[in-house]
Amino acid sequence: MAQKILLTGGAGFIGSHTYVELAKAGYEVVILDNFSNAQRDVTDRLEVISGQDVTCVEGDVLNAPLLDKLFADHKFDAVIHFAALKAVGESTEKPLDYLTTNISGLYTLLGAMKKAEVFSLVFSSSATVYGQPDQLPVPETAPRSFNNPYGYTKLVCEQSLEQVAASDDRWAFGILRYFNPAGAHDTALIGEDPNDIPNNLMPYIAKVATGELEKLSVFGDDYDTPDGTGVRDYIHVMDLARGHVQSVDALLRTGNSHTVNLGTGTGYSVIDMLRAYEKAAGKDLPHQMAPRRAGDVASVYGDPDLAREVLGFQAERDLDDMCQSSWNWVSRRKNT
Ligand code: WQD
Numbered sequence: 001m002a003q004k005i006l007l008t009g010g011a012g013f014i015g016s017h018t019y020v021e022l023a024k025a026g027y028e029v030v031i032l033d034n035f036s037n038a039q040r041d042v043t044d045r046l047e048v049i050s051g052q053d054v055t056c057v058e059g060d061v062l063n064a065p066l067l068d069k070l071f072a073d074h075k076f077d078a079v080i081h082f083a084a085l086k087a088v089g090e091s092t093e094k095p096l097d098y099l100t101t102n103i104s105g106l107y108t109l110l111g112a113m114k115k116a117e118v119f120s121l122v123f124s125s126s127a128t129v130y131g132q133p134d135q136l137p138v139p140e141t142a143p144r145s146f147n148n149p150y151g152y153t154k155l156v157c158e159q160s161l162e163q164v165a166a167s168d169d170r171w172a173f174g175i176l177r178y179f180n181p182a183g184a185h186d187t188a189l190i191g192e193d194p195n196d197i198p199n200n201l202m203p204y205i206a207k208v209a210t211g212e213l214e215k216l217s218v219f220g221d222d223y224d225t226p227d228g229t230g231v232r233d234y235i236h237v238m239d240l241a242r243g244h245v246q247s248v249d250a251l252l253r254t255g256n257s258h259t260v261n262l263g264t265g266t267g268y269s270v271i272d273m274l275r276a277y278e279k280a281a282g283k284d285l286p287h288q289m290a291p292r293r294a295g296d297v298a299s300v301y302g303d304p305d306l307a308r309e310v311l312g313f314q315a316e317r318d319l320d321d322m323c324q325s326s327w328n329w330v331s332r333r334k335n336t
Pocket of ligand 1: 086088125126127128178179180181199200201202204216217218219220229230231232270293296
């Protein structure tokens with residue numbers, strides 16, 4: 001009998017790619033999504049990729065009665081929780097939305113899980129909990145902090161899960177700290193599909209490449225990095241999705257919790273990304289140097305060793321793969 005997963009936020013960027021990997025691994029999956037940051041036709045495209053019907057319920061993790069009905073209708077073995085707000089800049093403008101959706105949403109979900117006696121959960125965390133790290137590559141033992149409401153919600157959620165796990169050993173949590181997700185599925189049928197002007201580097205460059213945006217502004221070229229521009233640990237979304245499957249596998253197999261970085265351990269600069277994208281798109285991309293962005297740090301990349309030891313996870317795709325898959329996705333999307 002296939003094990004069954006509730007995938008909250010499963011119509012979103014990382015959630016939809018994780019759906020594909022879960023289906024490939026033989027899991028039965030139910031998606032819950034309110035489509036606040038996802039296109040409704042993504043489920044049709046997931047059916048094409050997976051070759052099976054997709055079960056998707058439209059709704060919000062804050063809706064406790066809906067969650068109770070979901071857990072009554074389905075015998076879930078575990079939950080993978082993506083449903084949250086994730087834009088750093090927006091979180092400073094709408095802190096209450098972030099506190100409610102990200103923190104109260106998790107608590108509502110945990111309450112429904114406890115009632116249904118489902119105790120395994122993979123949580124989508126972020127390297128943002130490291131704040132401005134003073135150790136590189138960043139190990140999981142680095143001190144946690146926050147410098148924006150989004151980062152605060154991820155930190156509070158991690159600490160809340162630690163409290164709950166300590167209270168009852170039936171709980172098993174996989175806390176996954178992503179660095180910088182990038183790229184798209186090999187079929188170019190799913191990928192990052194922001195509704196408005198993107199804050200993040202790769203989707204912004206992608207829109208410059210398709211002509212939807214005029215030029216890239218490089219936020220600062222005077223950092224203490226090899227070429228003066230910001231360095232980050234970009235990880236292919238397909239590697240990230242596979243890491244989620246390995247996390248839920250481990251929870252169900254061992255019942256033990258884990259907190260791991262999901263990164264490559266390699267840092268790439270803004271210019272590295274720009275040049276790789278130009279190669280993928282086969283054209284020069286207009287750009288200009290601009291002042292530093294408030295809140296940015298010079299360089300962040302993760303220590304991938306613990307994820308390899310605990311989950312057997314290792315990123316396999318490089319920056320060229322991320323840029324080529326992104327270009328294939330956005331150029332296909334623009335022409336459909
Ligand atoms: C990367 C680099 C910018 C845009 C954020 C969140 C983090 C996670 C990933 C959710 C930096 C530079 C960017 C642009 C630029 N999100 N840049 N021009 O800030 O590392 O991380 O997204 O979990 O929590 O903090 O990602 O893609 O915004 O920036 O020069 O138009 O690209 O200065 O050096 P970041 P990013």
